[in-house]
Amino acid sequence: MTIGQGDSEQVGFQVSPIEFRLDPASGVPTYLQLVHQVEHALRLGYLKPGDQLPKVRDVVASLAINPNTVSKAYRELETKGLIVGRPGQGTFILATLSQVALPELTGLRRSLRGWLAKADTAGLDESGIAALVASELRDFYERLGGSSTRSGAAEDETEGVA
Amino acid sequence: MNVIEARSLGKHYGSTWALRECSLAIPAGHVAALVGPNGSGKTTLLSLAAGLAVPSVVGVTVLGGRPPGSPVALDGIAFVAQDTPLYKNLSVVDMLHLTRNLNRRFDQASAQARLAELGIPLKRKAGKLSGGQQAQLALTLALARRPRLLVLDEPMAMLDPLARHDFMATVMAAMADDGVSVVLSSHVLAELERVADYLVLLSRGRVQVAGEVEDLLAGHRLLTGPAGEAERYSERLSVVHASRGGTQAHLLVRQNGTDGLVPPGWEAHPVGLEELTLAYLREPGAAALPGPARGRDAEHSEVTT
Known part of the structure; x- marks a missing residue:
């Protein structure tokens, strides 16, 4: 094994469905950015069960980040039951996060778009809408019992996927 | 090792x-x-x-x-x-x-x-x-x-x-x-x-x-609140670096585990590595943090110049 053959190694291998990127200005810890990107890709269907995630070494070589950071992100995803590491083979997607079928998702998206148009007509700007949605979302899940909402995150943390 | x-x-x-x-x-x-x-x-x-x-x-x-x-x-x-x-x-x-x-x-x-x-x-x-x-x-x-x-x-x-x-x-x-x-x-x-x-x-x-x-990032917070109160809390909290405007003050504080150190009316924010490092660089006298158990600055031996 030689150093730095990240590109040539992919010959004969399946290319990973997703590529990580970093936003240094976001203030979100690097490992969490990786976790979020996998979850996001799962929600939107870019990743599905059986897919292989990029090897730690390849992520490290392309982003120039600490290997411990990538391992930490993968560990976190493994704890959530979303991925599984198979020694000598790689890391694979185990579960999905897209909870509803595509037609239903399309319907929800359409009704949301209708609501957004209403909010816009009422005079709310983008950040106003985002704030309203975030606040209402938080209230909604708090009223529901608040079992899985995380502090401040507007994003819903889905559970029970495994 | x-x-x-x-x-x-x-x-x-x-x-x-x-x-x-x-x-x-x-x-x-x-x-x-x-x-x-x-x-x-x-x-x-x-x-x-x-x-x-x-x-x-x-x-x-x-x-x-x-x-x-x-x-x-x-x-x-x-x-x-x-x-x-x-x-x-x-x-x-x-x-x-x-x-x-x-x-x-x-x-x-x-x-x-x-x-x-x-x-x-x-x-x-x-x-x-x-x-x-x-x-x-x-x-x-x-x-x-x-x-x-x-x-x-x-x-x-x-x-x-x-x-x-x-x-x-x-x-x-x-x-x-x-x-x-x-x-x-x-x-x-x-x-x-x-x-x-x-x-x-x-x-x-x-x-x-x-x-x-x-651990370092988890052990530090940036507290933002009224400048008038900063002096009072500075004594109670381990402040690494304080910056102050006319009405508002920021205190970068070190805390030991508990989150209950935020004074009422103050906001606590997590700090990044850069912010933390700058705060210590600005205050060369701020207390050293203990590293791992071994090799830490436990005993002070006298060194003659």
Whole structure:
């Protein structure tokens, strides 16, 4: 094994469905950015069960980040039951996060778009809408019992996927 | 295992102490960043660990208790000094040849493959390479020795952003492949944030802060609140650095575990590595944080000037 053959190694291998990127200005810890990107890709269907995630070494070589950071992100995803590491083979997607079928998702998206148009007509700007949605979302899940909402995150943390 | 462990280590040049009563323990498996103002002793500490300088007050071991400069230490540590030390008049291939013959272990095949991948012409004189290529050549030579610890002194100071990224990517890939530990000194705080998971902050030749980045970040908060109350809370909280406007004040505080330290009406924000480091750099007198149990600044031995 030689150093730095990240590109040539992919010959004969399946290319990973997703590529990580970093936003240094976001203030979100690097490992969490990786976790979020996998979850996001799962929600939107870019990743599905059986897919292989990029090897730690390849992520490290392309982003120039600490290997411990990538391992930490993968560990976190493994704890959530979303991925599984198979020694000598790689890391694979185990579960999905897209909870509803595509037609239903399309319907929800359409009704949301209708609501957004209403909010816009009422005079709310983008950040106003985002704030309203975030606040209402938080209230909604708090009223529901608040079992899985995380502090401040507007994003819903889905559970029970495994 | 600690890759570098110092206890009351001291080094003076003439009557000036470059490093004094320095105690720390850097565990293996990390990218440890050594940060501090110019003249705080970073290069001295690295040189002592690499066995390139002799301490005035003995107290440093490397690679789990070995004396620096011993055969095991020399074989196990690769050191890339500040100005990418290469013989500028030698060609790349001659540099390879030289390094191979000066070391007991040298992975010629991996070095050549790496240079080919980087597109560095073997026939060209080292001095004629670009800054980025020179840095990559020095790094390639260091890594081909298959070290257990890679020590980099200001590795990226002269590099453009792309060369910096590529340089660091090579270092990180070596860490993923071979498990090499890394200790590097740098002034570029923003870049350290992406790679460092252990921080050592030197100030005036002493260790001011040492610890795992995650623990350090979890142990500090930025509190924002009315300036009028800042004075009152400053006494109760361990404030590292305070900045104050007419009505609003920011206090970067160290907290011990509990979150209950936020005064009513104040907001607490998490801090980043850069912000934390800057706060300590601005306050050289702020108390040092304990590092790992071993090698910490527990007992103070008297050092005479």
